[in-house]
Amino acid sequence: MDHMEEQQPISACVEKWDFNWLLHRAAQRVGAAFADEAAKFGISPRGQLVLQALTNEEGQRTQLKLGAMLGLDKTTLMSELDKLERIGLIMRVPDPKDRRVRTPVITDKGRDLQKRAGDALAEIERSLRARFTHEEMAVVRKALIDLADGDAPVHGSCL
Template sequence: MEHMEEQPELVEACLQKWDINWLLHRAAQRVGAAFAEEITKFGVSLRGQLVLQALATEEAQRTQLKLGAMLGLDKTTLTSELDKLERAGLVMRVPDPNDRRVRTPMITDKGLELQKKAGDALAEVERAFHSRFTPQEMAILRKALQDLSLGDGPIHGSCI
């Protein structure tokens, strides 16, 4: 694939032939790589930023189990990410007063500050991708991706 990167005419020919799954995967790789490069400046991972972003919203203040389901992160992956964020002072896990086995992750003030700065930086990265499209094309793309994301059947694996 690296060889194709050097020859734009081959990339274009390849893009004409491949199925939607391949195209979506390649597009996600491009966007993901740009996001990953930017987020490293803030000392968190893309998953960490995803968790912080979810915790920064009122509706996301829920148990670890519910947070994982909402984000598409399995229990092990979410626990590992929360451990890292907690060590960095960005989140804390509060025991449920009714069930000591249940913990609710909460974002700290430090986490809110970092999430805001990182979120603003990632929004700039996203705007660079948006600039390739007209506002109408972007609305169609967003709607198409939302529709594809809401398909029937189980989803396996992490969302990021």
């Protein structure tokens, strides 16, 4: 009997144990754990992603370039930037070359919150990875990278 046959379904959706459903369900559970933790800091996982990108950014990046880098459509990104700006975690400054263009910049408050939230989310990830051996995690990671790196276009935001 192989490993999958030994496991018993843990939900009412017994007939949904196909590959797509399992990936979706795993993403829901991981996403919920991250959302719960990020909420403790008054932000969303998407907000943390934006703050992390702004923290790690060596040069300034326009809103348009930030959205493309993160896989966030314009509407989703603007909504997230509005929330982060409203609570003082970022500010948007006009580009000196084109006043219509805005560049999001993380504030000191945003940098501090990003560090604390990032550390807490890293701990959530460590606890999730702890379910697997090092070898299993290497296989999972490779499989997910292979699936994410496809030829077909990807629609929607990364989060």
